[in-house]
Amino acid sequence: MFKSVRFKLTVWYALTLSVTLSLFSVLVYNNLQKTLYENMDRLLEFRAEGLADAVEAYLETEEIETGRVPKASSKSGTFFKVTQSLLNGDVYDPKFAAIEVKITDAGGIILASSPGAANAPEIPEGTLNEAVRGEAAYDTIKAPDSQDKESVYRSYTTPVLKDGETVYLIQASRPLYQTEFALNNLRTMMAVLVPLIVLFTGAAGMIFARVALKPVHGMIKTIRQISAENLSLRIPAPDTRDEIRDLASMFNDMLSRLEGSFLSQKRFIQDASHELKTPLTILKGELEVALKKARSEPEYTSILQSNLEETNKISRLVENLLTLAKFDNREIPLDISPVNLNQVLESLASDMVQVAEKKRIKLALKLAPGLPEIKADAGQLRRAFLNILDNAVKYSDEGGTVIMSSAIAGAGVLVMFSDTGRGIAPKDLPHVFERFYRADSSRSTEGFGLGLAITKSILDAHGAAIIVKSEPLKGSSFSVSFPGQDIG
Numbered sequence: 001m002f003k004s005v006r007f008k009l010t011v012w013y014a015l016t017l018s019v020t021l022s023l024f025s026v027l028v029y030n031n032l033q034k035t036l037y038e039n040m041d042r043l044l045e046f047r048a049e050g051l052a053d054a055v056e057a058y059l060e061t062e063e064i065e066t067g068r069v070p071k072a073s074s075k076s077g078t079f080f081k082v083t084q085s086l087l088n089g090d091v092y093d094p095k096f097a098a099i100e101v102k103i104t105d106a107g108g109i110i111l112a113s114s115p116g117a118a119n120a121p122e123i124p125e126g127t128l129n130e131a132v133r134g135e136a137a138y139d140t141i142k143a144p145d146s147q148d149k150e151s152v153y154r155s156y157t158t159p160v161l162k163d164g165e166t167v168y169l170i171q172a173s174r175p176l177y178q179t180e181f182a183l184n185n186l187r188t189m190m191a192v193l194v195p196l197i198v199l200f201t202g203a204a205g206m207i208f209a210r211v212a213l214k215p216v217h218g219m220i221k222t223i224r225q226i227s228a229e230n231l232s233l234r235i236p237a238p239d240t241r242d243e244i245r246d247l248a249s250m251f252n253d254m255l256s257r258l259e260g261s262f263l264s265q266k267r268f269i270q271d272a273s274h275e276l277k278t279p280l281t282i283l284k285g286e287l288e289v290a291l292k293k294a295r296s297e298p299e300y301t302s303i304l305q306s307n308l309e310e311t312n313k314i315s316r317l318v319e320n321l322l323t324l325a326k327f328d329n330r331e332i333p334l335d336i337s338p339v340n341l342n343q344v345l346e347s348l349a350s351d352m353v354q355v356a357e358k359k360r361i362k363l364a365l366k367l368a369p370g371l372p373e374i375k376a377d378a379g380q381l382r383r384a385f386l387n388i389l390d391n392a393v394k395y396s397d398e399g400g401t402v403i404m405s406s407a408i409a410g411a412g413v414l415v416m417f418s419d420t421g422r423g424i425a426p427k428d429l430p431h432v433f434e435r436f437y438r439a440d441s442s443r444s445t446e447g448f449g450l451g452l453a454i455t456k457s458i459l460d461a462h463g464a465a466i467i468v469k470s471e472p473l474k475g476s477s478f479s480v481s482f483p484g485q486d487i488g
């Protein structure tokens with residue numbers, strides 16, 4: 001279960017999702033926090049500076065009208081009334097909700113304050129000093145709230161200047177609990193939602209992966225049943241156009257090829273045993289008959305000769321089988337050297353001329369002058385050509401003609417063997433290179449049906465192609481083409 005692709009996919013998916021979602025949440029949270037605090041600072045500054053301007057303007061006007069700067073004397077004095085009314089003025093402005101304002105003298109003693117300013121924090125020492133020097137400052141301060149609980153405030157303190165000197169201070173402050181509450185809410189929501197989303201999508205991913213991989217389970221089930229005995233089984237290909245379908249059809253193709261080669265191996269063994277059985281049966285029969293009673297010497301000689309013939313047949317067959325098996329296993333290394341095919345054909349002709357003459361068959365050579373050499377194993381090629389030539393003579397009647405010719409074909413070389421023999425029926429033509437295949441008409445002629453199979457193996461190893469054309473009763477022609485080579 002934990003090693004399944006489905007599980008791994010889901011885990012990776014869930015991990016990636018949780019990392020991305022967490023990063024996203026942190027980013028959103030930080031951004032919101034920054035914006036909220038910046039907005040609050042701007043509002044506090046706006047409120048305090050607005051009041052400072054108003055107080056400065058009031059002091060200025062009074063000085064011009066009465067000739068003296070009004071002093072904050074008692075709570076019934078004009079300064080107190082004017083400033084208090086300034087503080088009360090904007091209290092219902094929703095912009096300034098929850099912002100408390102205080103006006104103090106340069107030493108921090110409260111002169112006037114907004115209605116809810118009782119809980120607002122005191123101006124810290126450092127800020128007082130800065131304000132006296134004429135500079136405004138922000139603070140985050142802990143102070144008890146109305147329920148006497150500790151609560152955090154953000155405040156902005158700015159000086160009111162008269163002739164360049166700090167005469168009063170204005171502090172605007174606001175508790176942070178609302179902002180903190182909103183941020184806390186968001187944090188909790190994210191802490192709950194992120195794992196929930198990851199869990200949900202992980203489960204959904206698991207289900208999707210199961211649906212997508214369902215055909216694979218079917219495939220595994222079928223593959224388990226496949227053995228050498230039932231290579232004809234095929235795995236079900238899903239009705240989709242995805243990789244799984246490709247995999248299924250490729251696997252089925254592979255099975256078809258395996259089945260094909262398995263069947264041909266099986267047939268090969270059956271055919272080989274069958275071919276071996278006939279001469280062995282004859283041999284056995286002859287020996288049994290010979291042993292039945294004492295024979296004269298000529299009789300023994302004749303029996304032994306017949307035995308030898310059958311033994312030769314068996315040894316030829318076994319040799320051919322071995323050659324094919326070695327080619328199949330690529331155990332025959334090619335001894336490659338530059339080869340002049342004209343010379344090969346000439347030497348073949350001189351070897352075969354006697355056999356041909358015995359059947360009164362004319363052997364002719366039509367060699368192209370200046371035929372380029374090819375890189376090949378001369379011995380193996382000779383063997384391949386000999387099988388073709390041997391057939392041409394074997395399947396021709398007396399008085400026939402066999403022509404061996406060579407030609408230059410583009411960058412390559414062509415070799416042809418044509419005869420005027422009995423020809424090959426169209427139904428046999430596609431099979432003549434198969435192992436043990438013999439046309440019915442050839443059964444009376446000696447042979448195992450392995451010659452052309454060996455020829456084909458040798459030519460394949462050389463990268464050469466062979467094609468056969470034939471017309472029954474008129475003759476056959478085998479053309480072998482060697483591709484162009486860089487002889488170097």
Ligand code: ADP
Pocket residue numbers: 387391392393395419421422423424432433437438439440441442446447448449450451452453476
């Ligand atoms: P075989 O030992 O039977 O000659 P081959 O593999 O050499 O085996 O040839 C396969 C079959 O192809 C032959 O049995 C024969 O029917 C047919 N064949 C091959 N060459 C010729 C040819 N030149 N003329 C007529 N039939 C041919």
